[in-house]
Amino acid sequence: MLHSYLFPISYAFMSFPFAALLFTLPFLIVQYRKYGYVNKVRALVLYLFLLYLLNALFLVILPLPSSRHNPALASGAMQLVPLNFINDILKETSVIGSDPSTYLHLLKERAFLQVVFNILLTVPFGMILRYYFRTGWVRSILFSFLLSLFFEVTQLTGIYGLYDHAYRVFDVDDLMMNTLGGICGFLAAEWLSGLLPRIEKLDEQVDLSAKRVTYTRRAIAFMIDSFIWPILMGILFLLHVPAAFWVATGMYFILLPWWTGGVTPGKWMVRIRLTKAGERITLAALVKRYGLLYWIFFGLNRLLAGSLDNVPDIARLLLGIVAFVMNAWFFIHVVIHVFKKDPTLFYENMSRTRHVILWHAKSEQQEKEPV
Template structure:
């Protein structure tokens, strides 16, 4: 077969692509015929040596499926951004129909008490109440195909979601953001302000350190997940055909 392929090209060159050109632009060379055939044989014999180190198609499909089923921090962060984008739209609609004042959803430096109360309410409704009804889904999680579940593999409960997001948003978020609230800063003495800044910085630093450490662990659940006995699971369904044994 290799000899015939090489012969085909040599004849093509000799005949000027079978008469399309009036003169052959190259000559028929027996040495080329022999070398091309020998090179093809050597390549054929060496191919298994190189393909041995390459993954099989089944292994590549399996790896792709595993990566899709794994819930990475990047995937979770993307869901977080999408959810807060939707929360922003909700806030815009509520202020547009004058159900809440604009200062309650304002993202300016002058964060008011109304803004804090609004955040508490919207976090409860969006991240606790809604996933309780939708079996662990929020719009952001549904888009990236993940949901919150109990570590036991059962449907996540209202109390688990409440514990999860109380720890994450109300406790951790409160320790980071509330000390920096302008109205809190205005009524605090310089010494109290320094203490509040230290609390905020320490909470942010410890969480960042916790995040980095857990990134390299097999069980990469964060503290609020472990304490609430919840886990982020993928809803991706593998399309690989099952092999009958």
């Protein structure tokens, strides 16, 4: 029976890196938006919670039927008699009530172990609900029940129509034991809270103004902006605006931040903004900063990516060499600064601009509920 549990757990651990990869971007955006930074304890708890949910799901749905056209369950797809597990235990047990030495046999019997498993399955869920999400009794019981109901419905529907028939029984006893496990976890969370940092106090000593803006945060902002500004460039192309690339980058990365005080949609999403020597960003500083980056550096790459049919071969060769040297130098420049944890690149030094965390005292005073 142990092997039947180890099999889905091994699959959950193998799937975790892929699930974590999908989870990371929204996790970082929410953390930057809500708290202004990423706390290691908060990150650890949430990734462990993700790992737990994967294990719980795989334990419930694996192993899968060998074919999508699986036969219907001979005993029926639903067991709606409460506490029916007691009859199963009495029917299968070798325990003799008058002989205490036989009581340990329960630890080897399928019906009993199944009940224990269904309770233990949701204990971590109840613990995290209370410790991290700080839910009360009613919500913890409700969420534990809903999680169990999700598991049972998933099985009953053959993973929502993926299989022709249910391949496991919808059991009301499972609902009851899973909910009980959530309650046990809720009670155990009081002990857990004494061993770990209090979630509600994680941000008390944090000075956001002293924190540097990481390259990860800047990369997320740039990624978001890279989905938006090409739309503007496409519109300019449709309108036959000359030099649409340079006009679009100028409007989006220079005029927009000048008007908003150093913020683009991507920077707003992760709560950062541009300043010049700690003051409001100026148009001249933005022209120097992004003119160097987009109009010259990226602009040359843009030219080479376009049509150069009318350019002599020797000129194209020289432009290619110049672009290769620039790209190689820029790549090395960024890598060196990343490893040195120095957030200022060449165009930032020349323009005397830098990123700071966009945060307000009003936001810091708001009650924070973990996400």
